[in-house]
Amino acid sequence: MGLLLKINVILVSVFLVTVAVVGYLSQGLMEEQAREQVLANARILAQTAAAVRSYTSKQIQPILHSRPSPTFQPQTVPSYSAQEVFKTLRERYPSYDYKEVALNPTNQKDKAVEWEAKVVNDFRKDPQRKEVVGERDTPEGRSLFLAEPITISMVSCLKCHSTPEKAPKTMTAMYGTSNGFGWEVGETIGARIVSVPMQVAKTEASRAFRHLFGSFVVVFSLLLLVLNALLHQVVVKPIRRLSKVADEVSMGNLDAPPFEPKGNDEVSALQSAFNRMRISLEKSMKMLEELG
Numbered sequence: 001m002g003l004l005l006k007i008n009v010i011l012v013s014v015f016l017v018t019v020a021v022v023g024y025l026s027q028g029l030m031e032e033q034a035r036e037q038v039l040a041n042a043r044i045l046a047q048t049a050a051a052v053r054s055y056t057s058k059q060i061q062p063i064l065h066s067r068p069s070p071t072f073q074p075q076t077v078p079s080y081s082a083q084e085v086f087k088t089l090r091e092r093y094p095s096y097d098y099k100e101v102a103l104n105p106t107n108q109k110d111k112a113v114e115w116e117a118k119v120v121n122d123f124r125k126d127p128q129r130k131e132v133v134g135e136r137d138t139p140e141g142r143s144l145f146l147a148e149p150i151t152i153s154m155v156s157c158l159k160c161h162s163t164p165e166k167a168p169k170t171m172t173a174m175y176g177t178s179n180g181f182g183w184e185v186g187e188t189i190g191a192r193i194v195s196v197p198m199q200v201a202k203t204e205a206s207r208a209f210r211h212l213f214g215s216f217v218v219v220f221s222l223l224l225l226v227l228n229a230l231l232h233q234v235v236v237k238p239i240r241r242l243s244k245v246a247d248e249v250s251m252g253n254l255d256a257p258p259f260e261p262k263g264n265d266e267v268s269a270l271q272s273a274f275n276r277m278r279i280s281l282e283k284s285m286k287m288l289e290e291l292g
């Protein structure tokens, strides 16, 4: 195997090992980062929902309550307004979602489905728990959810959620008397759940990964090309010339042209050494001839 081939085999092997290790490490890191980014989005959405709820109770409720209406106005309910706002958002971004689910909801559309009920029950079992982050598969792809418990912290909630008798007549006329009652102060009755798609961030992460990998290959190939040209010029070519002359001299052709070593690297040191050896060889030959 030629010197250049040997060096290339070593370099390419080192490169492949490096790429495998860096690839493995950075892919994990990028996926982690993508998840962090999705989680950060989910937190912003959760805060947006909280802002809508607070706006409803601070600004909408006082206005609508001051104008008695013959029918119940769900627009005064923070949970309703937050979910309505997200309904509009979903028209544009169908894979994003915000839900306020309950095990025993006033509005049946808020009934926790199986996985949501499990999240609610996790909160009920562990009152210290303030959030649950998880992933699940949906028809639109993998989705990350951020859930926080809904705990009845104010007595005022019980006006509408304790017994049907206490609730406004207009409300029971609209929602019936069988659901959304029996809640107690301090009880966790449901969960606010934000869902954010992971696909976009994952696609981005693998695109970034491919770019990184691609630039690695390009830079390494260029490096290999330059190194090959340099090695050929500085090492292989002079050594080939040297071995050709050494060949000729060893066959007894003492007229082979001498070299003029260039530079002061190891190869030119070898050439100078060869020149000196050749001169002493010639001298010894001459002495032998004179003796003979």
Ligand code: HEC
Residues within 6 Å of the ligand: 074, 077, 079, 080, 100, 101, 102, 104, 105, 106, 107, 108, 110, 150, 151, 152, 153, 154, 156, 157, 158, 159, 160, 161, 171, 175, 180, 190
């Ligand atoms: C004026 C009556 C009223 C009061 C007071 C009230 N709610 Fe409600 N709540 C409702 C109605 C009506 C709904 C159903 C709204 C809809 O159609 O989405 C609802 C829905 C909810 C939901 C969504 C799940 C479900 O039952 O459909 C949650 C959670 C909730 N309320 C929590 C609370 C909390 C917490 C408080 C106290 C801070 C509170 N509510 C105070 C009337 C009320």
